[in-house]
Amino acid sequence: MNLPNCITLIRVLLVPLFAIFVLEGDYPDAFLVFAAAGVSDGLDGFLARVLHQKTKFGAVLDPIADKALLITAFVMLAVVGLIPSWLTVLVVSRDVIIMAGIGILMFSQHDVTIRPSYLSKATTLMQLVTVAFALGHQHLPMLLPLGQPLLVVTAGLTLLSGGHYIAVGFKMLGEQGNGAGMARKGEQPRK
Numbered sequence: 001m002n003l004p005n006c007i008t009l010i011r012v013l014l015v016p017l018f019a020i021f022v023l024e025g026d027y028p029d030a031f032l033v034f035a036a037a038g039v040s041d042g043l044d045g046f047l048a049r050v051l052h053q054k055t056k057f058g059a060v061l062d063p064i065a066d067k068a069l070l071i072t073a074f075v076m077l078a079v080v081g082l083i084p085s086w087l088t089v090l091v092v093s094r095d096v097i098i099m100a101g102i103g104i105l106m107f108s109q110h111d112v113t114i115r116p117s118y119l120s121k122a123t124t125l126m127q128l129v130t131v132a133f134a135l136g137h138q139h140l141p142m143l144l145p146l147g148q149p150l151l152v153v154t155a156g157l158t159l160l161s162g163g164h165y166i167a168v169g170f171k172m173l174g175e176q177g178n179g180a181g182m183a184r185k186g187e188q189p190r191k
Contacts, residue, residue, distance in 0.1 A: 004048035011065040022076040031135040082134040094162035101169040123161040126154040
């Protein structure tokens with residue numbers, strides 16, 4: 001296992017530690033773990049590129065680590081009342097729908113390459129900012145007025161991004177349906 005993959009694996013292992021800190025009300029330590037996981041996310045990708053150590057394992061593990069951290073963060077913060085439950089349901093539902101869509105595409109023999117769109121990257125960024133805000137807003141009371149707009153923007157981007165992925169998935173399924181088993185104009189359908 002190369003260094004970037006080890007860093008990604010450490011990020012996965014930070015997820016339960018983050019959850020424990022949140023459940024115990026130790027938000028400063030939860031914030032530090034969350035920040036360390038965020039730094040490790042940038043670091044593993046940077047090292048994989050610079051050291052020419054990109055692997056299929058890393059390409060699969062990295063988004064799993066990211067989703068595990070974000071979903072755990074939203075669920076734990078909703079449990080303790082720092083993030084509204086409705087936003088957590090929205091974030092988790094989007095990811096479940098995306099994963100189900102990938103499964104359907106793979107099952108229907110599509111070659112699925114996971115490349116996040118700019119909208120998806122913006123959504124992830126706002127979700128990360130929302131978690132950081134929830135963990136740290138009590139230490140920076142001047143930021144409290146930003147809380148509601150932040151939730152609205154995060155929810156809006158989550159909905160838009162989810163809708164975008166659903167549209168792309170249906171388009172891919174439609175392309176297969178139009179091309180597979182269909183006769184071209186002027187040809188007899190195959191039996």
